[in-house]
Amino acid sequence: MAFLRYVLVISLATLSAGCDREGAVGVDVDAGTSVYSVLRTGSDTATVLLLRYQPGDGEAFQRLSGARVQIVSGSGVVGLPEAPEGFRDCARKPDPFLPVPAIQAGCYAARLPAEIRPGMSYGLRVELPGGDSITGAATVPSVPVVLSPAERAKVMVPAPGQIITSPSNGFTVRWVTREEAARVEVGIGGATAYRQDRRLMDVTCLVHGGSGAEDHAMVDSLRYSVLSAECRRGQEPVQWDSIALRVLVTVYDSAYARYARDVLPESSVRGGRASAGVRGAYGVFAGAASDERLVVLLPTR
């Protein structure tokens, strides 16, 4: 009987326990500052975003105001005043259907005395309200040359219901870079709709298609297929005769390449990799250069 009693005790203990194998505990982490800036060839404006991570109650990421921000170049030092909230060159919200919170960053922007030129080196100096400082350095890469498509090349959008696309439903982007590019991105967007040769205002156009590739540093051409295109004013579909689509080839320096490789895809990143081109903060200070073409999308009648 004694043995059976022990077996009974074991059985009851077994039944009384649950099976919760996962859980989470809160952790204490430190506050942190992130800085984001990309200087682009041909532009005469510099924009620097400052963001404060402050764990505690309320939004964790907060705009960082009151900093002293300067861009240093061969032509001198330019102070970047803090822009008012909603300034157009500051960070924008992602597409509303993405589960990403909107973050309001401190935005510092100013016109530079001269256009940003390839091969030039620029420095970043930031003095934070508490006295800490951030520095950065970037060298702007040379402008790539887009070889194709030709400016205003015509691309046919498949008719609704058409499943198999033909060569005329896409275009090939070819480019060359002057030096070995650390990172190349081919961006396609900025669609503008036209009807009877007049631009349609307050219209949003979505062009569906793609190449499937993201970092294009290892290739020098890309085939982009257009699957469909639609334009709406609010919720209402809008008829269009043509859509002008921007095709942008952008070359980045090694700092942004590291940032894109180590930080963007990961929900966690080692401390040393969380900073690219900057010291004293997380984030990125980098250079970029772009060349672009316009292609014209036409509907298949």
Next chain:
Amino acid sequence: MIAEVLLLLLQAGSLTGTVRAEGTRQPVPHATVEIPQLSRRVASDREGRFEIPQVPAGDWQLHVTAPGFIRFVTEVRVVEAGSVRLDVELAREAVEVAGIEVRSRTGSGAAAQAGTSSWRLDPRQIHATPALAEVDVLRTVQTLPSVSAVSDFSSALYVRGGSPDQTMVRLDGVPLFNPYHLGGIFAAIDPDAVASVDLLAGAMPARAGDRLSGIVDIRTRTGSRDSTHASGSIGLLSSRATVDGPLPGARGSYLFSIRRTYVDLLTDLAHRIGMIPVTVPYAFTDGHLKVTHDVGATGSLAASMYVDSEGVHVPPTMDVSEDAEWAWGSRAVSLSYRQSLGRAVLADLRAGYSSFGGSFRMRPQGASRPGEQLADPPGSRTLDASTSIGNLITAADLTWYRGSHVVRAGVQADRYRFAHDVSVRYEELRPYFPDFSSHDGSWTVAAYAEDEWRPVPGLQLRAGVRTLSLGARHTEWMPRAGARLEISPRLSLFAGGGRYAQSLYSIRDEESLFTSLMAYDFFAPVPENLKLAAGYDVVGGLEWQSGATLVRLEAYAKRLERIPVTPVPAEPLFAPVLVPDEARRGEGSAHGTELLLRHGSENGGVSLSYALALAERDVDGHRFTPRFDRRHRVDLMGHARIGARGNMSVRLLWATGQPYTPGVSETSRMTYDPLTGTFVTGPGSVVLGEHNSARLPNYLRLDIAARKSFDRKWLGRTTTLTPYLQVLNVLNARNPLLGEPVPSVGAQRPELKLTGQLPILPTVGIDWRF
């Protein structure tokens, strides 16, 4: 080994008895029976009988030695006006590890060869330790203070800050490279076939094998020479059976054991009759065969064979999207011959071969397989991986018993071959298993000489040297030394140290989380720039034993000077498990203290062990605590008799949580949009701190087991049935396996997401013996 000690009062002031060979119970003539404290020594006669007259009253240590047998040490109490009779059974010395001191039934089980840091487990301890579904040899080794486990899912052995590839698991003198089943959840050793398990954890003698951290010597049981016996077990997971008995002519014996799972058979049957939609197409089998035979008057031959195999074979009847054919396992054979050369010299010759191999293929159902004419469809998800390692061994050892000296010398040649081919077309697996192909081979030759000397009673000294040559590339000279001083009949001090080297390592990265789930090592030759992996250690401690109570305290320090270490992973949670080409010259260290308290009685026993361990690795300027490290570990085990034939075991294990890489802050993943020239806000990303600089919550596990035996008469023989019930993790503690830092979302604070290990897990089964 079974050492029967009978204490009987016969005649005043004398110690008498008989020395016999274990198993055969044949008398052992010319055995030396000695009480070192009294400098009294006699030899047994042709019938194995001995007598030491005029022994004063008191507690004395008795040593019994004979060429070819393991030294037997026990305590005897001689009372005034009384005497003691002592019948001793000596176990035959293993070919590969001679001279291990075996203490009496109530002793520590420590193999106390002059300062060697060692532990012994016998079948009783192995069967008494609660385990997952099966009595498990390696899981029991994990209960020793010198050993820790990386997870509930792995029976791999982490000895004193060393990784599993730095500890050799040897079966009858032949290394087993991956003695695991089901990824490491179970040891691939049939517990019913095991006679003893010795762990050498530090200050290893010169004739121990070449590993940096430890040697686990498993010896297969020798079959009975008296009559045929059978035993077995029926469990939830598998069944096993063992039969042993004498060979015709009574000059030898055999032992055969086999174990197999049957979940594949049961689920296939249920699937065929429509009870369940899918089968579990996994099975493992392991088997041992050992044959011993006397040769002439003083020679003996032993042949041992071991096989383990397992696999996943998706049957054609199963409606799944992928065909899988996975098969892997080990083979080992050994042949050893022992011959006495006169009365004082013993020669051992040994040859063996051990291999581990695996083949893993997976592809969409209906797609072609390698060797067929049709190619896999472009872009199809396929996996083709194979791995193998083979080790051919030849060795010769001489042992010379010369007065107070035991001199040992030997040589061993090893031929290794390695082959790995991995091609993975599953995107989700590619970060962990990179494509690679590696085929290699190497030769090593090891030689040693060592003297163990007892200059005065109570003092034991050991000094020797071992060399290991890796082809013409490099030769490492490794001095070894140890000492043991008996301060009193109860108290001993010991110290030792040595230098070690090894020629192979595992390309599995210990920092990968996969190592918690997959115990298998993928061995390769140590990279050429490292010559041989090398290190050294020192140990020291004391042992106090009185009757059934034992206290052992030991401290150690270990330095690993040249070891292949993978660079610190960029993403700790997603570190590749196989890193074939990136091993750098790294360093390591470990030091700690181990305490064992044990008390036993006829009605049960209790043991408490505590281990303080601090391990570090150093590579590319990064110094970090390895992921398997547990700073403190407390292991409390007890067993008690319940009723006449019942027994209950309890094990409570508490340990410091394992290291993980914590988040120290956060940044936002803002993406630059060249079309607009602005940044697009993104989700947060946790900024990680120093590698492994924080600890997961502590580990706590309570296991209990109960068993009771019944006798039944079947077919004229008494059959003993022992049903058992085991429950692991009775408290259902989560015991985190990994911690994933989760970034803030809006106002929600960052968290550490914890994934637990084994939940509460009951198993039942029945052992049988007749």
